[in-house]
Amino acid sequence: MQQRRLIDYVLLTLKGMAMGAADVIPGVSGGTIAFISGIYEELLRSISSIDKDLISLLLKGKFRNMWGKINGNFLLAVFLGIGISIFSLAKLVIYLKEQHPLLLWAFFFGLVLASVFFIGKEIEKWKMSTLVLFFVGTVIAFYISQLPPLQNSDSMWFLFVSGMLAVCAMILPGISGAFILVLLGSYTTILEAVDTRNIKIIMVVGLGAVLGLMSFARLLKYLFSRYKNATLAILTGFVFGSLAKIWPWKKDLSFYIDSQGEEKPLHQMMVWPRDYIGDSQLYGVLVLALVGFSFIFVLEYVAIRLKK
Numbered sequence: 001m002q003q004r005r006l007i008d009y010v011l012l013t014l015k016g017m018a019m020g021a022a023d024v025i026p027g028v029s030g031g032t033i034a035f036i037s038g039i040y041e042e043l044l045r046s047i048s049s050i051d052k053d054l055i056s057l058l059l060k061g062k063f064r065n066m067w068g069k070i071n072g073n074f075l076l077a078v079f080l081g082i083g084i085s086i087f088s089l090a091k092l093v094i095y096l097k098e099q100h101p102l103l104l105w106a107f108f109f110g111l112v113l114a115s116v117f118f119i120g121k122e123i124e125k126w127k128m129s130t131l132v133l134f135f136v137g138t139v140i141a142f143y144i145s146q147l148p149p150l151q152n153s154d155s156m157w158f159l160f161v162s163g164m165l166a167v168c169a170m171i172l173p174g175i176s177g178a179f180i181l182v183l184l185g186s187y188t189t190i191l192e193a194v195d196t197r198n199i200k201i202i203m204v205v206g207l208g209a210v211l212g213l214m215s216f217a218r219l220l221k222y223l224f225s226r227y228k229n230a231t232l233a234i235l236t237g238f239v240f241g242s243l244a245k246i247w248p249w250k251k252d253l254s255f256y257i258d259s260q261g262e263e264k265p266l267h268q269m270m271v272w273p274r275d276y277i278g279d280s281q282l283y284g285v286l287v288l289a290l291v292g293f294s295f296i297f298v299l300e301y302v303a304i305r306l307k308k
Contacts, residue, residue: 016081
């Protein structure tokens with residue numbers, strides 16, 4: 001287990017909080033935040049270390065060995081931050097999404113756009129096969145982002161499956177776990193459960209998430225260890241393709257009635273600011289997008305300074 005100072009764990013918790021805040025937003029991936037903050041591969045390694053040997057250590061009472069095997073301090077700091085953010089920022093994110101949607105999406109658009117460059121530069125050598133994989137990842141992410149959501153389902157088994165699928169997407173840079181929940185129609189149910197502390201739903205979704213996380217993280221770890229360049233190319237494409245979902249200016253094409261009886265957009269298309277119905281807030285959007293874009297490079301600069 002890597003030796004860290006107290007300030008390192010504070011920073012890990014803050015990175016976890018950033019991941020949690022992103023995971024609440026449909027269209028923004030917590031995996032992208034993990035990648036740009038430099039903890040993505042360690043997160044995959046730590047999660048994938050949870051296996052049958054861990055149970056053996058637990059039964060033998062070797063708690064210190066068990067904790068070291070899973071990089072416990074690291075996981076605790078990161079998931080503490082994610083939990084704090086999801087439970088404390090859920091209302092704030094909902095408020096910003098409803099009251100200032102253009103500015104919120106603009107910030108995340110800039111953030112994710114910068115992530116394309118950040119992840120792409122990790123690829124050691126760009127060649128034809130790498131470009132093809134980048135294109136494939138872009139097309140897949142764009143296609144997923146354009147799918148209309150299903151009708152909301154409150155059944156426990158469906159929420160369990162939703163948790164499994166969402167957490168798989170959540171640790172993929174570019175694919176938003178929250179957006180997968182929107183597609184499945186369970187986003188509102190789960191967000192309301194978090195807001196109202198509905199323990200039953202939280203536990204069911206949580207169990208599904210744990211199962212999905214443990215299995216999918218192991219697959220990603222394998223891909224990174226054997227096919228790092230190819231995996232990074234697809235992930236860069238995922239991030240680039242997901243920009244369509246968080247483009248600030250959209251036109252509503254169809255609507256649906258949610259569980260609260262309110263009319264919500266079902267299918268949207270991207271439009272230019274001049275074609276946007278209402279105040280396009282052009283200058284505010286451009287400023288927030290620039291802030292989000294710059295934020296990634298500021299994070300990288302700070303990370304380099306801390307390492308030195």
